[in-house]
Amino acid sequence: MSESVITRPHSGASPGGDDRRDPLLPAGAQHGLGRQLRRIAGVDERVLDWVPQERHRYARLGAIVLNTALMAALSMSVLLGSVDMPVWLIAPVALIWGYLILSFDGWLVASTHGVLGMARLRIFLPRLFISVLMGAVIAEPLLLKVFGPAIHTEINAQRKSEIDDYESRLKQCNPVALGAVIPEGCGDFQLNVADSPAGVRNELALADTERAKLQTLIGKINTELTKREDLARAECNGDPGPGLSNRRGEGPNCRRDRREADRYRASSGLDAHQADLIKVNRRIDVLTARDGTISTAYAQALNTEILQKVREKRDTQEQIGILDEDKALGVLTSQSLFVLIGSWLLRLLLVTIDCLPVLTKLMSRPSTYDALIGRQLDISNRLHEKTTTLHERHDAGRADVAMRRDEHRVRTEMAALEDLRRGARADREADLDNQIEELAARLRKAGG
Numbered sequence: 340m341s342e343s344v345i346t347r348p349h350s351g352a353s354p355g356g357d358d359r360r361d362p363l364l365p366a367g368a369q370h371g372l373g374r375q376l377r378r379i380a381g382v383d384e385r386v387l388d389w390v391p392q393e394r395h396r397y398a399r400l401g402a403i404v405l406n407t408a409l410m411a412a413l414s415m416s417v418l419l420g421s422v423d424m425p426v427w428l429i430a431p432v433a434l435i436w437g438y439l440i441l442s443f444d445g446w447l448v449a450s451t452h453g454v455l456g457m458a459r460l461r462i463f464l465p466r467l468f469i470s471v472l473m474g475a476v477i478a479e480p481l482l483l484k485v486f487g488p489a490i491h492t493e494i495n496a497q498r499k500s501e502i503d504d505y506e507s508r509l510k511q512c513n514p515v516a517l518g519a520v521i522p523e524g525c526g527d528f529q530l531n532v533a534d535s536p537a538g539v540r541n542e543l544a545l546a547d548t549e550r551a552k553l554q555t556l557i558g559k560i561n562t563e564l565t566k567r568e569d570l571a572r573a574e575c576n577g578d579p580g581p582g583l584s585n586r587r588g589e590g591p592n593c594r595r596d597r598r599e600a601d602r603y604r605a606s607s608g609l610d611a612h613q614a615d616l617i618k619v620n621r622r623i624d625v626l627t628a629r630d631g632t633i634s635t636a637y638a639q640a641l642n643t644e645i646l647q648k649v650r651e652k653r654d655t656q657e658q659i660g661i662l663d664e665d666k667a668l669g670v671l672t673s674q675s676l677f678v679l680i681g682s683w684l685l686r687l688l689l690v691t692i693d694c695l696p697v698l699t700k701l702m703s704r705p706s707t708y709d710a711l712i713g714r715q716l717d718i719s720n721r722l723h724e725k726t727t728t729l730h731e732r733h734d735a736g737r738a739d740v741a742m743r744r745d746e747h748r749v750r751t752e753m754a755a756l757e758d759l760r761r762g763a764r765a766d767r768e769a770d771l772d773n774q775i776e777e778l779a780a781r782l783r784k785a786g787g
Contacts, residue, residue: 376401379441380696381449382708386715390707397708404444404696411477411693412437418480440473444696451700453712467697474693478686483664485685486671486678493667494659505652509645530644543626546619553616560607567603571596 373394374384380401387394416433424432447470483490512525575597577587672679691698 373398376405379404379445381445381452383452383712386711387708389711393706393708396703396706400448400696400699403699404441404448407444407693407696408437408441410481410689411440411473414477414480417484440477443473444470448696448700451697453709453716467694467701470694470697471690474690475686477693478689479665481689482682482686483668486668486682487664489671489678490664490667491659493671494663497667497670498653498656502649502653506645506649509648513641513645530641530648543623546623546626550616550619550623553612553619557609557612557616560609560612564600564604564607564609567596567600571600 376398377384377387377394378401380397382397382401387397412433415436416429419429419432508525508528509530511522512528513530514521571593575587575593668678668682672682
């Protein structure tokens with residue numbers, strides 16, 4: 340601000356020597372905390388001295404700007420506390436961020452001083468929009484901090500559910516029971532555990548199949564053999580019936596039927612089949628015992644491997660960050676109307692607090708200080724325009740003089756060159772006349 344615009348008489352005493360200050364003169368300079376707060380708001384103390392009644396107003400405005408910066412520093416410290424950053428570095432970074440917000444909000448407020456009339460709306464709207472954006476950035480970490488306990492509980496519940504689902508999926512895709520059905524999509528969840536009972540179970544399954552075949556075959560042979568033996572017994576007992584002689588005793592028919600039954604028994608290999616069945620049953624008993632032992636060891640190894648995988652999965656879960664907290668807050672707001680309304684009310688409150696420096700200036704009536712600043716700016720603009728015009732005329736006059744001087748120099752040099760040219764021409768003509776006279780004299784002398 341130009342000091343030549345407003346003349347500031349000495350404010351210590353009146354012209355007559357009275358110690359009382361003349362109310363028409365500017366007030367004396369004030370120092371202290373209030374002056375420093377007004378300095379934050381970009382107030383010119385030299386102009387404010389003319390309206391000392393508004394010092395408290397602008398000191399409070401500076402305090403609002405300072406409070407916003409402190410809140411921004413607190414928000415940044417909360418945000419940095421949720422990320423992987425050394426503790427000793429959090430305070431310096433938060434203070435730097437608070438200083439940046441202080442500088443920017445101070446500029447926003449200072450740029451509105453002296454704006455009157457409808458121009459206030461055009462000036463304030465973009466600055467208010469910027470304040471809203473900055474307020475949203477500052478408010479979010481504080482909002483997450485307020486709902487921190489509930490958010491962390493939700494995050495821990497989500498992570499526990501994720502771990503439980505992963506463990507359940509591993510158990511489903513790696514069954515211990517024989518013949519258990521493996522669900523689809525288990526390609527990435529199947530584990531490779533040593534000493535699997537699959538080989539023993541395959542042998543056991545083959546032995547069961549072989550036993551079933553032998554039992555079926557022996558059953559058919561026994562059925563046929565029993566039929567033949569019953570026929571021979573009925574013939575020997577003299578029982579009535581179709582195809583029987585109805586004669587009791589060991590007659591030819593009785594002996595024939597017995598021989599046929601004995602030949603069928605010998606040719607059917609019943610004894611060999613029964614011996615094979617006994618061997619298969621013994622092998623099944625051995626395999627069943629082995630399967631029990633191997634299955635127990637396999638179940639223990641599989642459970643150990645599953646626990647290891649679950650532990651590795653839990654270890655991969657990083658420290659809770661701001662994205663996790665924001666996601667958890669979204670879940671909480673979708674589940675609770677109270678959290679939804681409370682979070683938005685708190686968010687709007689924090690944004691409003693950050694916009695207070697601009698809102699305070701916008702909502703308050705234009706002050707006398709604004710009018711003085713506006714008048715000072717108008718005077719400075721007019722003085723600058725007149726000074727610029729004066730410099731322009733002065734420079735233009737100097738340029739005109741230089742141009743005229745240069746033109747005169749050119750004309751003088753051209754006239755001198757013309758004189759030299761005429762002198763050279765006269766000398767050439769005189770020499771030519773002398774040569775003609777000499778030539779004429781020689782011709783006359785030669786003719787005489």
